[in-house]
Amino acid sequence: MEQRIQKLREHMEKNGLEAFLISHPVNRRYVSGFTGSSGYLLVTSSHSWLLTDFRYMSQAPQQAPAFTVVEHAPRFMDTVKELLDGQGISKVGFEQHQVVFADYQSWSEALGSIELVPASTIVEQLRIIKDETEIAVMQEAAQLADDTFSHIIGILKPGIKESDVALEMEVFMRSRGATSSSFDTIVASGERSALPHGVASDRIVRQNELVKLDFGAYYHGYCSDLTRTVFVGNEPTAKHKEIYDIVLEAQLHALEHLKPGMTGREADALTRDIITRYGYGDHFGHGTGHGLGMEIHESPRLSKLSDTVLTPGMTVTVEPGIYLPGFGGVRIEDDVVITDNGIKILTASPKHFMMLA
Secondary structure (H helix, E strand, O other): OHHHHHHHHHHHHHOOOOEEEEOOHHHHHHHHOOOOOOOEEEEEOOOEEEEEOHHHOOHHHHHOOOOEEEEOOOOHHHHHHHHHOOOOOOEEEEOHHHOOHHHHHHHHHHHOOOEEEEOOOHHHHHHOOOOHHHHHHHHHHHHHHHHHHHHHOOOOOOOOEHHHHHHHHHHHHHHOOOOEEOOOOEEEEHHHHHOOOOEOOOOEOOOOEEEEEEEOEEEOOEEOOEEEEEEEOOOOOHHHHHHHHHHHHHHHHHHHHOOOOOEHHHHHHHHHHHHHHOOOHHHOOOOOEEEOOOOOOEEEEEOOOOOOEOOOOOEEEEOOEEEEOOOEEEEOEEEEEEOOOOEEEOOOOOOOOOEEO
16 A cells, blocks of 8 residues: 555645545545545645544554554544644645535635645546556456356346346355445346346346346455346347347457557447447447446546547456347447556456357
């Protein structure tokens, strides 16, 4: 954590900040290692404090040894003011996207002459590049997702409810070390598979239809994100096969050509151009992928709107899809790490056209 604190201080200096207050729980855990539900980090050029309440006064020093742990006052900003008094600090950066206006007003009142400066994304800029330890954990989270897919295809059949499939997947992941699923599991069958985010419902899976499974394991603080689309039955139509093959071609093409130095826009074109060439461009309404890490959606984006340059250490999803309302949809997704000369694919579930008879 010392290295992360030092990098944070470098970013603070670049942004002209003498102190920085972290309130976002994910950023708090990333910088300090503290997993409690309540607390704030206050970092200056020479000090780093973890402010929390009496419930965590034993846990916090164990998890965040690089920080001085302080039990804060009922109004925690009074403690911040006390810590900063006499240090000549006139400005404190804060994560404005995590703070409601009422809190901002009370914080400003408590700090008096010390100015609150909006400074979101500073920690997120650090989180965008994963180190070897983080990637190792994400590989384990990806393996757990792969194991979950192998498990569920032995259970998925006509007559089962989407919600029961999702529950089985959740139980499987948690029984093998996951804290939870990374997000609400998507199990979308038949015409519902055309819903890009069709969270599991009470719909019964029927014979001879597509089932889209989008899920992930939240494991040791990091997320995996895997999508596979399978066919339940043994009589697919030509349209089922057509859209599946197109999505698979687009996804494999992106995995083959994705590399550092590309922009998010260029990466998105690797899949979008193929799907558009086949005439389904209007049925691919989301980006090719998104950053992945301690949160399920992080920077960078693989999107036609993104000019972010891909850099080694970034972890992203690659997930093109085609969605035909009233018929069904297909998405295929893997998690990858950008390397010095290409990518490393973390997920390994099979993605041929799978029929579960």
